Amino acid sequence: MPIHFPHWRRRAYAILGLLIAFGGVAAFAMTVGSVQIPFLTTCRVLLSQLPLVDITPTWLSTTETIILEIRLPRVILAGLVGAALAIAGATYQGLFRNPLADPYLIGVAQGAALGAVVGFLLPFDWHGMGVGVIPLLAFIGALVSVAIVYSLARVGKTLPMTTLILAGVALGALWGSIVSYLIITSGEKMHGIIFWLMGSFSLSEWSEVKVVLPYVVVGVVIILLYARSLNVMQLDEEQAQQLGIAVEKVKLILLAAATLITAAAVSFVGTIGFVGIITPHAVRLIWGPDHRFLLPLSVLSGAIFLILADLVARTALAPTEIPIGVITAICGAPFFLYLLRRKKRAVFF
Amino acid sequence: MRLVTLGIFVVLLSLFAACAPPAEEVVSSTMEVADQLGRVVKLDKIPERIISLSPSNTEILFALGLADKVVGVTEYCDYPEAAKTIDKIGGFSTVDLERVVALSPDLVLATEIHEARIIPKLKAMGLTVFALDPKTLGEVLESIALVGEVTGKGEEASQLVAEMRSRIKVVTDKTDNMPEAQRPRVFYITWHDPLMTPGAETRHNELIRMAGGTNIARDLSGYAAISLEAVIEANPQVIIAGVGMGSGEDLTFRYVETKPRLKSVDACINHKVYKIDVDLAGRPGPRITDALEQLAEFIHPELFKKD
Amino acid sequence: MIELEVRNLSLAYGRNVVVKGLTFRVMPGEMVGLIGPNGSGKSTIIKAISRVISPSSGQIFIDGKDISQISRGDLARLLGVVPQMPLLPNAFTAFEIVLMGRNPHLGLLQYEGARDMSITWRAMERTATQSLAERRIDELSGGEIQRLVVARVLAQEPKSILLDEPTANLDISHQVEILDLIKNLCLENNLTVVVALHDLNIASQYCDRLILINNGRVHAQGTPREVINSRNIEEVYGAEGCVYVHPVDGLPVVLLKAGSSRHAKPRDAIEGGAV
Secondary structure (H helix, E strand, O other), rough: OOOHHHHHHHHHHHHHHHHHHHHHHHHHHHHHHHOOOHHHHHHHHHHHHHOOOOOOOOOHHHHHHOOOOHHHHHHHHHHHHHHHHHHHHHHHHHOOOOOOOOOOOOOHOOOOOOHHHHHHHOOOOOOOOOHHHHHHHHHHHHHHHHHHHHHHHHOOOOHHHHHHHHHHHEEEEEHHHHHHHHHHHHHHHHHHHHHHHOOOOOOHHHHHHHHHHHHHHHHHHHHHHHOOOHHHOOOOOHHHHOOOOOHHEEEEEEHHHHHHHHHHHHHHOOOOOOOHHHHHHHHHHHHHHOOOHHHHHHOOOOOOOOHHHHHHHOOOOOOOOOOOOHHHHHHHHHHHHHHHHHOOOOOOO | OOOHHHHHHHHHHHHHHHOOOOOOOOOOEEEEOOOOOOOOEEEEEOOOOOOOHHHHHHHHHHHHHOOHHHHEEOOOOOOOHHHHHEEEEEOOOOHHHHHHOOOOEEEEEEEEEHOOOHHHHHHHOOOOOOEEEOOOHHHHHHHHHHHHEEEEEEEHHHHHHHHHHHHHHHHHHHHHOOOOOOOOOEEEEEEOEEEEOOEEOOHHHHHHHHHHOOEOOOOOEEEEOOOOHHHHHHHOOOEEEEEOOOOOHHHHHHHHHHOOHHHHHHHHOOEEEEEHHHHHHHOOOOOOHHHHHHHHHHHHHHHOOOO | OOOOEEEEEEEEEEEOOEEEEEEEEEEEOHHHHHHHOOOOOOHHHHHHHOOOHHHHHHHHEEEOOEEEHHOOOHHHHHEEEEEEOOOOOOOOEEHHHHHHHHHHHOOOOOOHHHHHHHHHHHHHHHHOOHOOOOOHHHHOHHHHHHHHHHHHHHOOOOOOEEEEOOOOOOOOHHHHHHHHHHHHHHHOOOEEEEEOOHHHHHHHHHOOOEEEOOOEEEEEEEEEHHHOOOHHHHHHOOOOOOOOOOOOOOEEEEEOOOEEHHHOOOOOOOOOOOO
């Protein structure tokens, strides 16, 4: 007699609940900012953007600019980046079967940082094809770094995961030291570079959203397709193969997808820590390790977390903006400690 | 297989750069001025609401009598006093875009720090941005003139520049042809941990030269870290500590006073260690002549001591 | 009903040759035992047949097809493996682990349906693990985990099963239970079963044929009576005079006697009863 599955249903409801929460949080974030705008006005401005709705503008054009050109792309980008980092972190943790894995493990962050710093230091400014030179170089830096790490770690047709981590950490350290050197010798540009590295959504633009969105959507969809395979891969590689998983192929696909969405996120926003490692763990502690729920729940949780963190970053000490990496750390660490204490047996895998 | 990977890479890269920006609109304007970042800025009227993104810009605006038109400044704009009461729109390299937009400025005065990301964003939101980037004293005077030009205060600007020039001349008349032997070795300390000093291509270096000294760090590039050993070896005859930076008060000055190994250099033996307000020399604004005069006093008291 | 064939198989880890020139065949409905001393290559052979490692020479055929030519998914539908010391992720429940056995039958986009659930549940009932269904892996004992892995292979519904020391951690009642279960499945469904065992008595009781492996080569092949005799045991294991006859079914039985190894000081000769 097949047994009853209360937790599957509970988890499915959790996805629905988080989806609703995400909508609520995003809407809330739209209505709050360093400039006070009445709630109803915000709603009207947003509604007026829908194709069939016709509302005569009663608001200032500056209000519309603030809501549609500053807040809306910022909230969307924060959501996208949070979702991307969280699911990439969950994927890396599943692939490496290591609770310390985060999206920056194999050199994405340091490669992107190097590319971005080079972009900052270039004597010319270039804005072509919708992106600036800094995100473009950051993206290239991230992908090149991972490509090097991958080719260093690969052995024939297989990709040993521990070698991958070691190569990633080593290469990341190398890029990091070059970045440090460049920062120290960068003179006045140092301030801007350091701020970029700490991560910020303050200059989010629609053009950036348009570039990041397809990467994140495609990457997330691909990863979700392999959710059940990721479950089976929590057994050792031998057993996974014996259960029909083409382990090397799945590793490659998931690594590529997770790396790509991380690179896209980091290239525009800088390296924001904590989201990628803590979000999947928090989700796992509450709703279990089954990737078919863990992955979508991480996407939603990451988006919510980062939207809220960005909200605090831009309003707590306005007009000064707190670097978002500081917020994620301040919020993330105690929350995680609390979860650990609640579920006394904290076992990750 | 490699070719396929390369192909995918290229496709990804072009996906990445897929959006083209809208074509720039050409508006007939009454004024086109090139700013110091080489950007040609179009203005069709005299600005009435000006936002300054840096303390030096604020000082220039106030010096030109534009105080009532300045609607937004940074949190670090502390001179003159009146600037402190104006609405704050951000920190040094962070700008609160919402507040800037809400203030509806018709001119935003920026610097090269904002070039990479902030200026494009401001432009994308339809704001007029004019950027200053003076690297030499001459360029500082030029920046003042440019601000006068775009704000309709050309006369005031010429007056201010002329006044500054004459004050500079008072100093350089005596120091322009000074032989090396008469130039004391000067060490300017901007920060103590790590030990930082302005090298070549900095305004400080130029000021020291104009004030009749020779910068011991003139072979270093930009704002450079320097080792204590190198300073001791150079044996400066005058040490000038930039103080008042951040909330550091006079940490640099106290560092020089309390560092035992520095006791052996000429400057300390002869008690030629001075403080200067770091904003004077550091901000490329109207008070830079004050900095020059003070430096001249410290370096050549026999020539420039005020009575 | 499928046939498993190993032809002239050689396996090596780097330069270290573990198995050389191995040839044998297993027919449907047969339970064949791989026996031999530690390090003789039994586990390696299992890994090769399940395509975890590739042979340095020779071929392996399942259902007439070369296993290197079929996809992993196809292979997993035909062949299930019960590994020796399976590493299981701690945070999953027992049911979720057994459910993973259904993976080869599900496409990429498919999720487990009611039928998969009931097959899994039935597999757990047959291995007496259904009471563990909601428990997490880190709470289970070695024996419970072993039965769980057997349940998983039952859920997989393969046509052929490889087992690597499936009863090493089990007490006697569970050993008999699992082995009886596998034997019955083998007979009822005409499964092709290969079992690597170090316990010669189990091998003798349950296997239709035995392959005695020594230093990577076949030392003897045949029925238990043919393979387990004093001479073979002495040649391969170095233990003298341990083989007796089971009082009930007449199959060979291996009993330890202190002092029967070559390390012992010469003592009294073999007591009566040796074959």
